[in-house]
Each structure stands twice: as structure tokens, then as C-alpha cells.
Amino acid sequence: MNKIVRYGLIGAMAAWSAATTARPLTPEDLVQFNRLGGSSLTADGSLLVYAQSETDLEENARQGDLWLLDLGEPGSAPERWRPSADADESAPVFAADGQSIFYLSDAGGSSQVWRAPLSEGDAVQVTDVKADVAGFRVAPAGDRIAIWFDEAPECAETSCPDAEAADDAGSGRSYDEIFVRHWGSWNDGTQSRLVTFPMADGVISGDGAVVSRPFNGNVPSRPFGGGEEIAWHPSGASLFFALRESGPGEPLSTDLDIYRVAADGSGAPELLTGGNDALDSLPTPSPDGRYLAYVAMERPGYESDRKVLHLRDLITGETRALTRNWDRSVAGIAWSSDLQSLYLVAQDGLDTPVFRYALAAGAIERVSGAGSIGSVAPQPDGSLLVAMTSALAPSDLFRIEADGTVRQLTNVNGARLSEIDMPTRESFAFEGADGETVQGQIFRPAGLADDARAPVALFVHGGPQGSFSNSWSYRWNPAAMAARGYAVVTIDFHGSTGYGQAFTDSINNDWGGKPLHDLQLGLDAVLEAHPWMDGERVCALGASYGGYMMNWIAGNWPDRFDCLVNHAGLFDLRPFYYATEELWFPEWDFGGPYYEREDAYERWNPVNHVENWRTPMLVIHGERDFRIPYSQSLAAFTALQRQGIASRLLIFPDENHWVNSPRNSLQWHRAVYEWVARWTGPDATSVE
Numbered sequence: 001m002n003k004i005v006r007y008g009l010i011g012a013m014a015a016w017s018a019a020t021t022a023r024p025l026t027p028e029d030l031v032q033f034n035r036l037g038g039s040s041l042t043a044d045g046s047l048l049v050y051a052q053s054e055t056d057l058e059e060n061a062r063q064g065d066l067w068l069l070d071l072g073e074p075g076s077a078p079e080r081w082r083p084s085a086d087a088d089e090s091a092p093v094f095a096a097d098g099q100s101i102f103y104l105s106d107a108g109g110s111s112q113v114w115r116a117p118l119s120e121g122d123a124v125q126v127t128d129v130k131a132d133v134a135g136f137r138v139a140p141a142g143d144r145i146a147i148w149f150d151e152a153p154e155c156a157e158t159s160c161p162d163a164e165a166a167d168d169a170g171s172g173r174s175y176d177e178i179f180v181r182h183w184g185s186w187n188d189g190t191q192s193r194l195v196t197f198p199m200a201d202g203v204i205s206g207d208g209a210v211v212s213r214p215f216n217g218n219v220p221s222r223p224f225g226g227g228e229e230i231a232w233h234p235s236g237a238s239l240f241f242a243l244r245e246s247g248p249g250e251p252l253s254t255d256l257d258i259y260r261v262a263a264d265g266s267g268a269p270e271l272l273t274g275g276n277d278a279l280d281s282l283p284t285p286s287p288d289g290r291y292l293a294y295v296a297m298e299r300p301g302y303e304s305d306r307k308v309l310h311l312r313d314l315i316t317g318e319t320r321a322l323t324r325n326w327d328r329s330v331a332g333i334a335w336s337s338d339l340q341s342l343y344l345v346a347q348d349g350l351d352t353p354v355f356r357y358a359l360a361a362g363a364i365e366r367v368s369g370a371g372s373i374g375s376v377a378p379q380p381d382g383s384l385l386v387a388m389t390s391a392l393a394p395s396d397l398f399r400i401e402a403d404g405t406v407r408q409l410t411n412v413n414g415a416r417l418s419e420i421d422m423p424t425r426e427s428f429a430f431e432g433a434d435g436e437t438v439q440g441q442i443f444r445p446a447g448l449a450d451d452a453r454a455p456v457a458l459f460v461h462g463g464p465q466g467s468f469s470n471s472w473s474y475r476w477n478p479a480a481m482a483a484r485g486y487a488v489v490t491i492d493f494h495g496s497t498g499y500g501q502a503f504t505d506s507i508n509n510d511w512g513g514k515p516l517h518d519l520q521l522g523l524d525a526v527l528e529a530h531p532w533m534d535g536e537r538v539c540a541l542g543a544s545y546g547g548y549m550m551n552w553i554a555g556n557w558p559d560r561f562d563c564l565v566n567h568a569g570l571f572d573l574r575p576f577y578y579a580t581e582e583l584w585f586p587e588w589d590f591g592g593p594y595y596e597r598e599d600a601y602e603r604w605n606p607v608n609h610v611e612n613w614r615t616p617m618l619v620i621h622g623e624r625d626f627r628i629p630y631s632q633s634l635a636a637f638t639a640l641q642r643q644g645i646a647s648r649l650l651i652f653p654d655e656n657h658w659v660n661s662p663r664n665s666l667q668w669h670r671a672v673y674e675w676v677a678r679w680t681g682p683d684a685t686s687v688e
Helices: 027-032 478-482 501-505 514-529 545-556 573-579 584-590 598-603 606-612 631-642 662-680
Strands: 004-010 035-041 047-056 061-070 079-081 089-094 100-105 112-117 133-138 144-151 191-200 230-232 238-243 257-262 280-285 291-296 308-313 319-321 330-335 341-346 354-358 363-366 372-378 384-390 393-400 406-408 424-431 437-444 454-460 487-492 533-543 563-567 617-622 647-652
Touching (some): 027 478, 027 662, 035 384, 035 393, 061 089, 089 133, 112 133, 133 230, 144 230, 238 280, 280 330, 291 330, 330 372, 424 514, 437 478, 437 514, 454 478, 454 662, 478 487, 478 662, 487 514, 514 533, 514 545, 533 545, 545 563, 545 606, 563 662, 573 584, 573 598, 573 631, 584 598, 617 631, 631 647, 647 662
Parallel strands (some): 035 089, 454 487, 454 533, 563 617, 617 647
Antiparallel strands (some): 004 424, 061 079, 089 100, 100 112, 133 144, 144 191, 230 238, 330 341, 341 354, 354 363, 372 384, 384 393, 393 406, 424 437, 437 487
């Protein structure tokens, strides 16, 4: 048996005050937890505003409001700021003088930017374009605003009314080049455009300028790009944005480039990163306007390449790679107020902490402890405002003081969490494939008796270049499964992120090799080290690549598990290649297109092993999933049914690669828990 070589107990990130008669975490809790949104501090750090969304199960929707917290008054409680039952509000930002707040609201019938004074006074609508505003950035002096929204490329104005279809028009869509659909939506002929307006008295004036013109592309990038790809120069005279050119090559390209453009659109955008054909993003100018920090990948077409911190002198054009010798991938950048350091967010093993990069010495030190940082905002006093989460606690805002002291500022789910008895979390490491160290986590059910044995749920993450890290999830939540009485095991197999680029790269052309070996060795290791786990009652669960692994396990490790749960898993790599949208993903991982690399795809193709299948499987998919089309799950279900294997298919017609709506999320969790309990419970029947 493979021995565990290291493990340590890690409790919840925050010191929640659990009641003595606490109850287990439920799917209803997961769905109804409040969710933290964007936040902003006044320049003096005395006032905090943040967005928080709440779930209405009856309406099957989430409603966002803004909250204000006086940090200068010890013991003060946050208050809902300008509540509105009929409007959804988000993305708050203090004006430079700290006397008013800009935010997004649909109070006027569409999503627009609004502004309201902190004191008495009416809120005013800042923007009034003919589209839903997705986001905004206010210029440092408050005299201009940049907004982005979807619009038809041929619209010559700032924005245009929706075109009306002819009375005899059919419903068909026609295309002349690929990328006809992306992630969860069909290409509707619009692009996300970046527009700037001057502001007078806090509202826009004039016609505005489409500063992302004349490019054919989305600013920010679709489907997940946002304000992190757009930044004002401190002078307010220009701004930076990242863009990937659209066209027939877009499904093969990871080449985001950074541009600088005059704030009034008076000149053509200047390309700053044209020498790199891979990703360049996260433009972050220094407070004095001299430098631009950003991240860059080196290998075109590889979405999981390492992001290296770069620094460009905006006067001389000289560019330096600062973290090429640091084997971590930078996910966030922020300047210190004294310009001596850059704060970097990067995954490091199971955690995603903040690091400080000292510019003079080139030294990197870790600033935060266990848990995962989602955003970091340095303050003038040397402290950091961070959004932080862990596997046992949803996101809240914290302040990391200059001396390292951590102070929790918000407790958006405190009341509900005080009722819940969370499991304990333990990290571990073992000798995995090729003798290399592999890490994972164990979640032990709260209140499990010393002499009791718990059935086991093995969670397999997606990506495949991903991680089941020490962070909160509203979909695949180990704590929620542990609350049902299961020992939950996660393993960051070869290909996972946070352990160096070579470890991440090791899954390329090896989808069913080292990762499967790691899962086998890791499961054996934890079962041997923890007698309270019942190795005779074990189910495996996964989504995306994790779902692929369920199909691969079914044919290549068929006698180990009592059941499998396969969400949006790849079943047959040939039709997957020809139907997915981001072709750079399979072409990198398998070394080229299917018609040139058939042997590589077929070597790791689950469909080639269906004759070995015999494990009961729950198969789940969303019809709007264009990353992995739902026909992959239909095919897996057919393979199960035709062979007489116990199986169930759950299809969501209104979901994409994920399950997002509150009611669907409840249905998903109930179906998964019911399926696992059916095959691991006391009355479960074995499958020969």
C-alpha cells in the first residue's frame, strides 16, 4: 500500500461561533447563502461599501443590494444602503471624494450606471445607452467614465436600438465562419464594446467614443472577461484594455493583446504586446503612471500556461519579465501605494494566497495564510482589503494589516453559519505517479463517532488543469457531501494547478494515464491511514474532465466503485472535437486536430472501453453546454442502458456547463445525494 507521507489538520478559515446544537450543512443552505460581490473603500479607509446578493427560492432568482459599513466606528454593523425591492444593484465604487457611490442598477428598466450621494439626495442615472451595461470604470479624476456592453459591430453610433426582424423572417441563423457558439450561448452577432463618455455633474454628456473600434473583437473578452482587463491611466488621458481578434482563427487563439487608447478615442489604439502571440492581460498601471504591470503566457494556444508578471516602462517601452524564475501563475496584480511592491494573487498548492513582490530586490514573500484570495486592494496605510474564502467558509471581506494581523470585516452568512456544524478538513500528501508528491484533502463528517465508519465520496476536479483547492464552491462542495455522513476525498492529480508548470503540463497527451494512477494511489493511501473510512462503500463523482474520468474509470477501473456520478463528462473524443467551441483546448492537450492526431485522441477515448462498464452511473448535463455538448452524456447513457447497467440521466434544458439557477441547484444536489446513498447506504445492493 502507498503510504501517506504528510498531513495536517486545518480548520475553518474564519472563527465562526458555532452553536452547541448545530445541524449539518444542507443543499438549501448552499442555495440560500448570501453571496459577496464587488466592494470599495473610501480613500481614508473609513467606509466600506459592498454588494451582496440574496436568493429568493420562490422567484428562482437572486437579488443584489448594496451594504455600507463604517470601519471608523468600532463594533458598527453593516447597513443595507438605499434598498430597493424592485432593482438589482451591484459593482459599487466610491467617487474620488468619497461623498457618493457609483453602481450598476436595473432600476430604470435596463442595467445602467447610477450614482447616489452618501448623505441625503436622490440617486441619478449616469448612463442611458440602448443596451444593458455590463460594467464600468470611472476615470481617476471623475471626469470621464468607461462602460462596456454588447452591441452589433455595424452600429456606427455609441449604441443602437435592437434591429427589428422582417415580418416574414424565419428563425434560422446563418454563419460563414466558426465560433458559432461559445460556452452557453450562440453567436448573436454582437460584440462587447468599450465606450468612454465625458461626465458633467456626475452624469455622461456628449455622444461618447467607441475606443475599442476599429478592432473586430470583444472588450472585455468573452465569456468570462471583466473589469480586470480594463484600466485607466492615472492621468485619465488614456486607458488600457485587452482584446483577442475575432474571426475564423479565434477558436484556435489564446492571443489576448493589451492596447492603450486615448480616453476620447481621438487616436487609434496602440498595440503594446504585439511581440507575443500568447495571452497578455491584467493591465495594471502604476499609481504614478510610469509603468504598466501585466501578465503574459509564452505558449500560444495553451490556456493553462503559466502567467508571468511583466513590467513595461511606458516612456521607454522597455519590458521585463519579473517572475520567470518563480514557478507559480499570477492571477491578480495590485500596486502598493508607495510603488515599492506589487501584490500578486497566485495559487500555491491547495491555497491561493497573496504574495508581495519587492521591486528593488526581486524577492517574493507570501503574505496571507490558508484559504483562497479572490481579490486584493492595497490601502494607503499599508493594509490590504481582500475577499477570502476557504473550503469551509463562503467569501467574506478581510483586512490584512501591515503587521500581518488579519481582521474580518464582513460576516455575510454569520447567522446561518452559526447554526451549522461544519466537517473538519485535513490536507495530505502521498507518493503518486512517477514517484512525485501529490496533494489532496479529506473532509470528515462533524460528530462522527470514534468507532463509526463512513462511506467514501471521491471528488475528481475538472479542467483538467484545475484544482479542488481550499476554497468555497456552490456546485461541487465537499463540506455539503460530508454533511450527509461521507468521508470526502479530493486529489490534485498530475495536471492540477498550483504545483508548478511542469506538474500542470504533465497531463498533456496523458489524460487517462498519470491522473488515474494518482487517484488509485491516493485513495489507497487515505483508506490505509484512516480506518474510519469504509473502503467497501465508495463512490466517485466528477464534472467536465472529472466527468470524463468517470467514463474512463468505468472502463479502466471498473471493480472499485459502488457508483459513479458523471456531470458533463466527455464520452467520445472524436465527436467532441468536432462539436466543441474552443478548439485550442483539445488541440493543445492532444497535440493537434483530431484528423491529424487520431491515435492520440483514441488512446484516451472512453468509448473504446465501454465493454468493461458495469458500475451504476448517474449522468447529468445541461442542454446549453457548448463546451461539452450534451450529446456526450446521451451517448454515455445509451451505453449504460444497452448493457443493462443501472443508470439514470438528468438533463437541464436551461443550464450550460454549470447548474446556476437556485431550483436547479437544489434538484442537482438532491439527485446526486439520492444516487450515492442508494449504492452506499446500509440497504445498498451490490452490483456483480
